[in-house]
Structures are given as C-alpha cells and as structure tokens.
Amino acid sequence: MSFPSSTFRREARAGLHDIAPAAIAAVPIGLLFGAVAVAKGLSPAEIVLMSALVFAGGAQFAAIETWVHPAPITTLAFATFLINARHVLMGASLSPKIRLSRIQKFLCFFFITDESWALSERRALDRPVTGVYWVAMVTVLYLNWVVSTGLGAILGSFLGDPARLGADFAFTALFIGLIAGFGRSRVTLITVAVSAAVAALVHHFIGAPWHVASGAVAGIAAAYLSAPGEEARA
Amino acid sequence: MSFDATTILAILAMAVVTYITRVAGLFVADRLVLTGRAKAAFDAIPPLRCWWPSSHRPH
Numbered sequence: 112m113s114f115p116s117s118t119f120r121r122e123a124r125a126g127l128h129d130i131a132p133a134a135i136a137a138v139p140i141g142l143l144f145g146a147v148a149v150a151k152g153l154s155p156a157e158i159v160l161m162s163a164l165v166f167a168g169g170a171q172f173a174a175i176e177t178w179v180h181p182a183p184i185t186t187l188a189f190a191t192f193l194i195n196a197r198h199v200l201m202g203a204s205l206s207p208k209i210r211l212s213r214i215q216k217f218l219c220f221f222f223i224t225d226e227s228w229a230l231s232e233r234r235a236l237d238r239p240v241t242g243v244y245w246v247a248m249v250t251v252l253y254l255n256w257v258v259s260t261g262l263g264a265i266l267g268s269f270l271g272d273p274a275r276l277g278a279d280f281a282f283t284a285l286f287i288g289l290i291a292g293f294g295r296s297r298v299t300l301i302t303v304a305v306s307a308a309v310a311a312l313v314h315h316f317i318g319a320p321w322h323v324a325s326g327a328v329a330g331i332a333a334a335y336l337s338a339p340g341e342e343a344r345a
Numbered sequence: 346m347s348f349d350a351t352t353i354l355a356i357l358a359m360a361v362v363t364y365i366t367r368v369a370g371l372f373v374a375d376r377l378v379l380t381g382r383a384k385a386a387f388d389a390i391p392p393l394r395c396w397w398p399s400s401h402r403p404h
Contacts, residue, residue: 199366205370
C-alpha cells in the first residue's frame with residue numbers, strides 16, 4: 112500500500128465523505144444500545160469491550176435483547192453466528208475488489224460491516240477500493256460505535272431503565288422496519304411468516320433466548336424449501 | 346470498571362465467531378457459487394443494516 116500523498120489524501124477524503132451519513136446515523140443507535148445494555152446488567156466497561164471486540168451492531172442488539180445472567184455463552188455464540196453469517200458472502204464478494212495483501216485483508220476484514228461493505232461495493236463499480244479508502248471509512252465507523260455505545264452506557268446509568276421511556280421498543284421497531292424493507296416476494300413472505308411464528312411459539316413455550324436462534328433457523332429452512340430449485344428455473 | 350468472568354467469556358465468544366465469519370469470505374471467494382435454494386437460504390440470513398437510513402443506502 113504505497114501512494115503519492117495526493118492520492119492518499121484523495122482516497123482518505125473520499126472514505127471519510129462516504130461514511131459520514133452512516134456514522135452520524137449510528138450515534139443515536141449506539142447511545143440507545145449502551146443505555147439498554149446497562150439496564151440489562153452489563154457494566155459500561157463490558158459494553159465498551161463488547162463494542163470494541165465484536166463491532167457488529169445487529170449481533171450486539173440480538174445479544175442484549177436476550178441477555179440473562181449468567182450469560183448463555185453457547186446460545187449467544189450461535190445466535191451471533193447466524194446473524195453474522197452474511198459476512199461470509201460480503202467478504203467473498205469484497206475480497207477481489209479491494210487492493211490489499213492477504214495479511215492486510217485478514218486485519219482489515221475485522222471491520223466489515225453492512226455499511227463499509229455496501230459503500231465499497233458501490234465504489235468498486237467504477238474504481239478499485241484502496242486500503243486508504245477502507246481504513247478511513249472503518250476507522251470513523253469503529254471509533255464512532257465504540258464511543259457512542261460507551262456514552263450511552265454512562266448516560267444510561269443515570270437515566271435508569273429505558274423501558275420507562277419506551278426506548279426499549281426501539282429495538283423492536285428497528286427490526287420491524289428492517290423486515291418491511293425486505294420486499295414482497297413469495298419466498299420472503301413465507302420466510303418472514305415462518306420465522307415469526309416459530310420465534311413466537313418458542314418464546315411462549317420455552318422462553319428467551321432460544322426464540323432468536325429458532326426463528327432464524329426456521330426462516331432459513333423455510334427460504335430453502337420455498338425457493339424454486341434449479342430444475343424449476345431451467 | 347467492573348467485569349464479570351462469564352460476561353467476558355460470552356463477549357469473547359461473540360467476537361471470535363464474528364471474526365471467523367468476516368474472514369471466512371477470504372477462503373470461499375474463489376469457490377462459492379450460490380444459486381437456487383442455497384442462494385435463497387443464504388439471502389434469508391438477516392441482513393441487519395440497522396444503522397442505515399434508507400435515504401443514504403447505496404445501490
């Protein structure tokens with residue numbers, strides 16, 4: 112990774128420019144995550160550690176939503192895998208488009224998020240994704256997430272239980288909004304319906320945190336079974 | 346600063362699993378061709394773009 116200084120500056124500026132909207136949007140989510148995590152019994156230091164080491168908003172939300180003491184390590188790891196399995200495809204797609212050595216990729220891919228991946232894919236449409244561009248983007252996003260969740264944890268300690276303000280429903284609203292954006296295809300509707308039904312049943316009869324993993328597995332199975340096979344496409 | 350051992354282990358487990366999913370793409374980059382049902386199943390894995398305002402979502 113060696114650049115003339117003008118190219119370096121241009122790539123860094125482009126990365127910072129592109130990531131700015133996502134970084135700004137992440138601040139209130141980070142604050143909320145920290146506040147809810149404190150209410151679930153995690154200390155601010157543990158919350159910062161989680162954000163620094165995991166750095167995956169979706170998996171962290173799901174973990175906190177189902178967090179109990181003592182933490183169910185296997186269940187949390189399994190749920191994390193299901194939620195983050197999409198990173199495999201993101202990494203596979205991004206790998207040939209980013210100008211980094213193998214070792215640099217192993218380091219830099221720690222910072223793959225939906226946002227950095229999507230922006231890189233877009234940039235790759237008309238030019239190569241440089242390491243400088245990537246590092247500029249993910250540094251902002253990473254520090255932003257760690258700091259905002261930490262601040263949320265500290266502020267949450269003073270505010271008390273977010274449920275009093277109804278803020279705990281923000282997670283649910285977030286996911287409902289996400290599902291609403293999935294589209295209206297037959298496979299999608301079947302997937303969402305089966306996943307929701309199984310998660311609700313498991314939550315009712317067995318309880319948290321198993322409903323998260325059960326719903327995800329049921330949804331994946333439903334998508335597999337309801338999608339047309341290769342012979343149907345031919 | 347307070348840490349609970351079980352909580353730390355859970356966080357470490359989440360971190361390791363997440364990192365594995367992130368670098369696994371490097372190994373499958375040249376080998377994976379998803380079509381049909383396998384693609385639908387993979388697409389059903391929750392794409393949690395929960396930080397992203399729709400007005401700024403790249404295409």
